[in-house]
């Protein structure tokens with residue numbers, strides 16, 4: 001080992017031993033905190049510019065070509081990653097040692113040296129910190145190549161998203177189009193990749209997150225995970241406060257337990273075992289604090305049946321439990337490997353359009369207290385700004401799950417009408433059994449004369465998108481976000497006003513669909 005390797009390992013080792021468990025959270029923060037990501041994007045533009053220059057310089061100095069960089073990255077990406085903590089540590093040390101030795105052999109070995117350092121970076125809990133160490137200890141020309149590899153990796157990930165998502169089997173792609181409205185600018189829409197006949201299923205999609213309506217949760221009549229009506233026997237999970245969630249099947253029970261239930265509602269170890277990270281042994285006082293924080297948070301949710309907030313914390317939990325969820329094999333609608341792209345649940349959610357949320361002031365401290373009591377450091381997943389924007393994004397994109405034509409015994413909301421939950425469903429939120437979020441369907445536009453409809457014909461929250469007209473390749477697919485039928489005794493004008501009012505309240509846009517445009521010109 002060279003003396004420099006020694007210094008990298010000594011400096012890095014402090015972090016490796018001390019913060020490996022917490023690193024998971026900080027890495028998630030990097031990926032979830034929208035402000036932080038905004039900064040990264042800004043920084044990326046700056047870095048892009050300087051790296052484009054540095055790449056040009058690398059190329060012009062005949063050091064390394066763009067193609068060589070691409071091949072190097074491809075090679076690194078194709079290699080298997082160590083899966084246990086012990087293996088990661090050994091891999092890290094081997095790669096750093098190798099990088100040092102290669103770098104010392106001079107310029108022809110700078111690319112393989114940078115590749116070794118880059119591999120070490122990929123398994124290190126805090127990459128920015130390690131990069132700073134490299135900058136102090138590794139030859140400048142090698143650092144330049146490491147930065148160029150980083151930049152290329154980032155650019156490939158971001159740039160390719162809408163090329164590989166949605167997956168081909170959904171028969172749709174996402175395009176940016178300008179809608180026929182003076183106030184609505186370019187917006188993303190779903191466009192068909194092939195002709196589809198009326199009545200055919202365009203695609204089926206499992207939700208990434210669900211929330212059973214609170215009254216049904218209490219009644220125990222529906223599955224907390226897939227929202228199916230429970231016919232035969234049910235299974236349950238008990239929270240730290242003694243309340244029960246029921247499930248229609250073992251896979252649903254396991255999925256809910258793994259994804260969010262253990263972390264948010266119990267005193268079980270919060271880190272999924274498959275992460276193979278050291279679990280902190282909680283003191284009795286810490287366990288009691290966790291139970292109390294969970295119970296205060298649950299009381300807050302239950303008081304006004306807050307769906308958006310529950311979905312938001314389930315989303316936070318899912319980011320942490322993703323590796324464990326993957327191991328259960330249950331379809332989670334996240335498309336983590338959409339046609340070759342590698343995505344996390346947050347990569348999808350951060351691209352969604354966002355609405356305005358105005359949670360009561362007591363909500364944020366309750367969320368933070370609950371996360372901190374679960375595991376110190378976990379509260380870093382949200383700050384005051386990202387809490388509001390995450391909530392806005394989640395409520396803006398939620399769908400109402402209705403079986404058949406929907407139910408008619410849903411209790412009215414206790415919130416002010418302007419704060420009451422509004423979900424996308426042609427039957428009306430008041431007829432749903434629960435709320436669900438979908439990766440692909442989030443991009444569906446509204447039309448008062450839609451050409452498709454969401455159907456839940458499997459009796460679960462799996463969304464079947466059915467064409468209601470003969471459609472051609474290139475057509476934009478639309479659904480009705482609200483009830484657009486003209487009811488008996490309702491004039492066309494009243495119907496128009498009702499649906500436009502609801503759209504303005506829930507989604508804040510003046511509808512630019514063909515029916516609204518035609519009806520406006522008939523006046």
Ligand SMILES: C[S@@+](CC[C@H](N)C(=O)[O-])C[C@H]1O[C@@H](n2cnc3c(N)ncnc32)[C@H](O)[C@@H]1O
Pocket residue numbers: 179181184187188189351352353396397442443444445446447448507508509510511512513
């Ligand atoms: C829930 S998002 C749908 C996905 C969104 N288009 C995107 O870019 O991610 C709702 C937004 O889509 C646009 N939109 C959908 N249907 C529309 C319509 N009929 N008229 C005008 N804007 C519409 C509006 O900008 C609205 O705020």
